[in-house]
Amino acid sequence: MSDLVGRVTNLLAEYAASIDENRLEDWVELFAEAGSYRVVPRENHDQGLPVPLILCRNKKMIRDRIKALRNANEYNLHHDLHIIGAPRVVVISPTECSVRASYVVYQTTLEGQSRLFSVGRYEDRVQVTDDRLRFLEKLVVVDSFSVPTLLATPL
């Protein structure tokens, strides 16, 4: 179990680094082939309302989102910085675990001005194999759902 917690912690650290270092194509590869990525405002989540901020129901949609960001979208020029809290890991089966962790994301402009951009939590299902861990499901519940400016790079 402690080995699994260590591996999950590494997965989350790589998750944060791939976004913060603008390696979004590497970020996509942290998802399993059947993986999904959803970003949901807490006000909807708590009321059982289905509207997301971002909804990628499969890996193709995750890739499309990044392709659009790279090629079609304009957004505020910034660096992201993720701080992810200690994960709570629950084993579901020999090949799957659930992970819950809080996150904080700061954004910094290219002029060096930082602001708190988003806080919330991850509720993930993670696929466990001998060689690597990957996200089967990543749900981001956003407490700061009055999104400042806009949401382009993944949370």
Add this chain to the structure above:
Amino acid sequence: MNGITEGQERPVPKVDWPRADYSRVPFWLYHDPAIYEAEQERIFKGPAWSYVGLEAEIPNPGDFRTTMIGATPVIFNRAMDGSVHCVVNRCGHRGAQVRREPRGNAKEHICIYHRWCFAPDGTLTGLPFRRGVKGKGGMGPDFDMADHGLRKLRVASRNGVVFATFSDAAETLEEYLGPVFLQHIDRIFAKPVRVLGYQRQRIFGNWKLYPENQRDTYHGSLLHEFQSTFGISRATQQGGVTMDARHRHNLTWARSATDDEAEFQALYKADNVHDSSLRLEDPGMLRFHDEWGDGISIAICGLFPTTTIHQISNSLAMRQIRTFGPGEFEILWTLFGYADDTEAMTQHRLDQSNMVGPAGLISMEDGEAIEITHRAIQGEPAACAVIEMGGAGPIHDLNHRVTDMPVRGFWSYYAELMGFEPPGAVR
């Protein structure tokens, strides 16, 4: 008279309009605190009608939601007899915010400060120690409960879309909207709707930049490359802009698949806009189901001052603006479908919600466009925005979207309500 009187309005700054057709708009109008203050009185509390919510959000007696009209907090709720009311969310006593939760169900609204109690229609129904305690204290003999309720607004609903106004002198909602916009509301709200959820976006810019953005159809296929690339909206499609007689509201509309792919590619390449070979691996969200039978795949309906009803393919939403000073506003997006939607249709609308809102593939850019404008126009009292795409002079409907003429319509009605139209103003 209400116990809390509205402050005496300070004089509105004078505006020296360079042109009477509003093709030049001084940049200082977006930054000046005195202008912002006057807008609250003359626009948001003036004779305009503001959208406050959908009846579908408060289906049961006692259901309430708190929202804002401009900067003023209001409660939008349904009384026990089923009637819908909108009242200012500010205690008739000391001015505290009475209802703090964003939503809920209650027979009455009680201010936590001194426990004054109000009915859903704003009537003050009770206050503790009114007649004193053991013969001591209490309100004076001339205190009349009828004078200290929550301020009541005029409310009107069109097919379950609820609007409110502070003004007794305002025309009726039907007159205010006019036939084109009544018909559009009737088109979108022909059937009972179901709210699917909310999105919010906090933009650090002046609120007027948003209704302008909604009326500037020129930027649509240029800034939002996703929508031109995938044929959601292109200047080459059949479309246009339609306004009301006063040119204060605007409906931008288009029909998908009415242009030629090669013609589009050639034009956008020739004008050095973009040459995208982007393809989606999962193109499901690009599909358009013609639910209305009129082929219209884009309908952005901007109602003065700050309401938008959007139909982007099969994504449906109300957008409402709340202001937080001259340099900050929030857009609240209420996304909905129809009560009789199949599960597959609901899923399709949710897939298409990827295109709208603060993370929307065809809307995220607006937040950035507004902020870079707001930042760069600061401290330029003499300089102006240029608004003459589609021609200057008279304001009129067009059967194309290579225009920002409806932006001038917005300014013409804005200047009229603010009381600073230029001599010979175009209306």
